[in-house]
Every structure is written in structure tokens, then in C-alpha cells.
Amino acid sequence: MRGAKRTPTFVRTFTINQVIKALARTLRAMADDTIDSQKGARICNGLGIMRACLETQKLGQLEERMDEIAGRVIARRQRDEEHIRPH
Numbered sequence: 001m002r003g004a005k006r007t008p009t010f011v012r013t014f015t016i017n018q019v020i021k022a023l024a025r026t027l028r029a030m031a032d033d034t035i036d037s038q039k040g041a042r043i044c045n046g047l048g049i050m051r052a053c054l055e056t057q058k059l060g061q062l063e064e065r066m067d068e069i070a071g072r073v074i075a076r077r078q079r080d081e082e083h084i085r086p087h
Contacts, residue, residue, distance in 0.1 A: 016058070019051045 023044060030040035 014050065014054070016051060016054045019047050019054060023047045023051070 029035045
């Protein structure tokens with residue numbers, strides 16, 4: 001199967017902290033010439049993109065959570081106001 005692309009058998013998920021640690025390791029390896037700076041730059045570029053994607057995903061999750069909490073606060077205030085009003 002020459003030229004055929006291999007598909008990964010599993011997908012590993014990374015956290016933002018893991019990506020940042022990998023960036024730091026890559027930069028240190030470039031500094032001590034363990035890896036070529038051009039190769040290191042490509043790795044850092046990919047890790048930077050991955051970090052941006054993870055941060056965007058996390059911001060979306062936080063926005064959803066804030067909307068959920070805001071809805072609960074509004075509902076509670078309305079319920080409290082109904083109890084306080086004289087009939």
C-alpha cells in the first residue's frame with residue numbers, strides 16, 4: 001500500500017497544560033540543539049494552533065455555563081419577587 005495514508009487507531013485528547021508543557025520542552029530542545037530549529041519551529045507552530053483551538057473550545061464551554069447560570073439567577077429572582085409581592 002504505497003502512498004496510502006495511515007489512519008490513527010485512536011485519538012488522544014490533550015489539555016491546555018499538556019500543550020504548554022510540550023511547547024516548553026520543544027523550546028528547550030531547540031535551545032540545547034537536541035532538535036533542529038526548523039523542525040522545532042514547525043512543532044511549535046502546530047502546538048500553538050492546538051493551544052488556540054483548546055482555548056477557543058474552553059471559552060465556548062465557559063460561555064454556555066455562564067448562560068446556564070444566568071438563566072437560573074433570573075428564574076430565582078422572578079420566583080423570589082412573586083413570593084414578596086402582596087396578593
